[in-house]
Amino acid sequence: MLYERIFGSGNRRGILAMSLGIILFVVNEALCKLVFATVPTSQVMAVRGGIALLLILAAAHATGATRQIAGALDRGVLMRSLADLFGSYLYMFALFQMPIGNMMAINMASPLMMTATVALLLREPVGWRRWSAVVAGFIGVLLVVQPRAESFNAYSLVAVAAVCCLVVRDLVTRAIAPGVPSLIVILTNVGMMAAVTSAAATVEGWVPMGWYELLLLGIAAVFIAAGYLLVVDAFRHAEVPVIVPLRYTGLLWALLIGWLVWGDVPNEMATAGILLIVASGLYVLHRERVRGRVLPPADPPGSPA
Numbered sequence: 001m002l003y004e005r006i007f008g009s010g011n012r013r014g015i016l017a018m019s020l021g022i023i024l025f026v027v028n029e030a031l032c033k034l035v036f037a038t039v040p041t042s043q044v045m046a047v048r049g050g051i052a053l054l055l056i057l058a059a060a061h062a063t064g065a066t067r068q069i070a071g072a073l074d075r076g077v078l079m080r081s082l083a084d085l086f087g088s089y090l091y092m093f094a095l096f097q098m099p100i101g102n103m104m105a106i107n108m109a110s111p112l113m114m115t116a117t118v119a120l121l122l123r124e125p126v127g128w129r130r131w132s133a134v135v136a137g138f139i140g141v142l143l144v145v146q147p148r149a150e151s152f153n154a155y156s157l158v159a160v161a162a163v164c165c166l167v168v169r170d171l172v173t174r175a176i177a178p179g180v181p182s183l184i185v186i187l188t189n190v191g192m193m194a195a196v197t198s199a200a201a202t203v204e205g206w207v208p209m210g211w212y213e214l215l216l217l218g219i220a221a222v223f224i225a226a227g228y229l230l231v232v233d234a235f236r237h238a239e240v241p242v243i244v245p246l247r248y249t250g251l252l253w254a255l256l257i258g259w260l261v262w263g264d265v266p267n268e269m270a271t272a273g274i275l276l277i278v279a280s281g282l283y284v285l286h287r288e289r290v291r292g293r294v295l296p297p298a299d300p301p302g303s304p305a
Contacts, residue, residue: 014238087165143273
């Protein structure tokens with residue numbers, strides 16, 4: 001098989017698949033952000049979601065996963081899809097209003113939020129080292145958000161709320177029955193997203209789109225569907241501690257695209273915050289590896305369905 005010859009196996013396969021998947025997710029976001037200039041958020045998500053749904057359905061059918069379509073009614077799958085619906089909607093809404101690099105930086109705080117959540121709500125023990133990293137990471141988020149009274153950007157708080165919803169999504173993933181195929185989880189997620197956003201777009205009123213907008217959203221749908229499949233493949237063939245840190249490469253791609261397309265350059269405070277978030281997140285992942293476990297494998301930043 002050509003895919004296996006190119007990607008190999010084991011950790012090498014996981015590293016290549018995760019790295020490519022992250023790039024596809026970030027480019028997908030950039031394409032959607034371009035369309036947001038003329039098309040409402042709900043319509044963008046509905047069109048992209050509809051195309052992605054068809055692609056993922058085809059993949060699920062080709063692999064035989066559709067024979068277990070009843071897994072879509074699993075309570076954990078439905079709860080995960082609902083949390084992702086709210087998180088993705090908030091994420092995409094904030095993305096239109098913020099530099100893509102800043103948005104991605106806030107999203108990078110998800111491992112830190114996950115650590116704080118499992119400590120406070122699930123009563124899992126968290127030592128002072130990881131708590132220090134969590135505090136440092138949230139200071140980094142404040143440096144990126146910069147909530148000053150004279151230039152307050154409420155969309156930054158929307159971005160933080162989006163990440164909170166996505167953390168809930170990843171925690172709920174624990175409740176999914178082990179026998180439910182990953183493609184069925186993704187299919188349910190994207191299907192719910194497409195249905196709800198289509199209804200919202202109908203209520204708001206559909207805006208005519210030209211071939212340019214349709215082309216961008218079509219490419220975005222292909223990229224996000226392929227990104228999901230690559231990330232699933234990475235987690236199935238590589239050690240989780242090896243590939244999870246690769247999520248942070250998305251921030252570099254987001255900053256590069258933001259600079260090339262929109263001329264966005266983080267100011268000094270935001271740059272310091274970005275570095276603090278990345279360093280804190282990597283340290284938390286390191287401590288999890290030392291303790292012999294890793295955080296629940298979240299979808300990569302920038303991967304809302």
